[in-house]
Amino acid sequence: MPKLSIIVPVYNAEKSLPICLDSLLSQTMTDINFWLVNDGSTDNSLEVCQQYANIDSRFHVINQKNAGAGKARDNGIYQCDGDFIGFVDADDWIETDMFEKMYDAAIRNDCDVVRCNVVMHRNGKVRERWNPPFCNQVLDKTRIEQEFIPLLIAPESEKDFDHRLLRGCYCYIFLKDTVVNNHIHFTDFRSGEDVIFSIEMLLNSKRMFVLPNTFYHYMIYNTDTLSKSIKAINDPQRQKTRAFMTKLLKDTSGYPIVVERWKQEDRRVVYLDIRIAAVYAQGLSSIKRLKLIRNVLVSDESRRAFKDKIDRSLPLQMYMLYLLIKWKCALLLLLAVKYKLRKA
Structure with missing residues (x-):
């Protein structure tokens, strides 16, 4: 059984997918596997996923009818076999030591959840998102509820709103048993389903650790969004x-x-x-x-x-x-x- 499973929901991402999967392939952590969930793509995304599965046995491909990113992640969660789980979106990429450092922090500090920092790429501009003031600290259940979750809603001061924490599920690793034992699923909402999942996971976790490292690269290719x-x-x-x-x-x-x-x-x-x-x-x-x-x-x-x-x-x-x-x-x-x- 691997220490960590990474789930990648894939929908019509053939152009960005190789960059994403190359960053997974180059991870310094070896006891890890990757679950690529093709969500009914109509381009060549499935073929790209299969190419990587042919290259490296740690890549597993799941093919499903189009049901949305939440259902794809759920499918990956209940088929993967890692002690911890993480998520990467198909149009993003990560630093090579991301999951080695995050898993090490989880084990060393006996935590259910570990979070890292994120850098956003948009229109050629790069912006590192703000990290909370309690990096490199273990947060117990009370501090998770009273300090961390409120920061996912908004910062303490309204003038700092643009520096609030990114709220998606992609900058965490979670103990899989916490997901399964508490029957936590992604909702079918059009947006915010990953935020709700993260909050529900945090509420059911005993301890979390926040790393200051900027490991995750969040790419915004299409600015004409919903x-x-x-x-x-x-x-x-x-x-x-x-x-x-x-x-x-x-x-x-x-x-x-x-x-x-x-x-x-x-x-x-x-x-x-x-x-x-x-x-x-x-x-x-x-x-x-x-x-x-x-x-x-x-x-x-x-x-x-x-x-x-x-x-x-x-x-x-x-x-x-x-x-x-x-x-x-x-x-x-x-x-x-x-x-x-x-x-x-």
């Missing part, structure tokens, strides 16, 4: 995800902190809805964009998010934009957001 689609504005999926997370967290010692952090997240989400309407609503006239912004401003989500006073310690530009949202100044927001992003 987050910039009109369909994402006031998406009911958000309420569904929040309800699920509330059910998970409401009885934990950190829940009051999480509720306060959600207020930050809600304000940023409303701003992003306005940004989509103002800038990314392709093919719409200014009048229709203005109507979309007005609909956002009068929504229950906006009313709740901007009920409290705006934090004066926010960067001036964001503070002014938040005031315009609170005052429901649709036309000024349309002009201000377009100008802000044109300069960015």
Whole structure:
């Protein structure tokens, strides 16, 4: 039985897949295997996966009908045989010593979960994401609930929102027995399913360790994503995800902190809805964009998010934009957001 199994959900990733799989092939940890779950790809992804399985017996290929990344990961979890499990997305890549260092940290500190840092690549720019202040420390269940999980929602200070932790499941390794014994699965939500999985795993873990090392390279190839689609504005999926997370967290010692952090997240989400309407609503006239912004401003989500006073310690530009949202100044927001992003 290997010490670690890595699960890679694959869907139409033939162009990026070789870079990802080469980074797995070059791992310094040897007692490891890789489970490539082809999620009904219509390109040559399955053939690429099979090529690597032919090269190295540690690669295993699972082929399934298209069911989404969550189902693909679940399929991998319940077929793999490692003591610990980890995830890598098919369009990302990792440093060669990532899993050796993470597994070593798990065993040395007797932890169910280990997390590393992430660097994001987007439009030729590289940005290392912020790590929490308790790197190289063991967190027990209380600290996981009261310190770590709230940081996945938002940082302590709203002015640092852009530096919050990335929330996906790809920068962790998890003890597999914790997953199986607690019947933890990925949801079928369109987005956020990996966040929910990570939080559920953390809540069922006794101890975790956070490494400061930047091991995972998160690649953003397509900037015209769902987050910039009109369909994402006031998406009911958000309420569904929040309800699920509330059910998970409401009885934990950190829940009051999480509720306060959600207020930050809600304000940023409303701003992003306005940004989509103002800038990314392709093919719409200014009048229709203005109507979309007005609909956002009068929504229950906006009313709740901007009920409290705006934090004066926010960067001036964001503070002014938040005031315009609170005052429901649709036309000024349309002009201000377009100008802000044109300069960015």
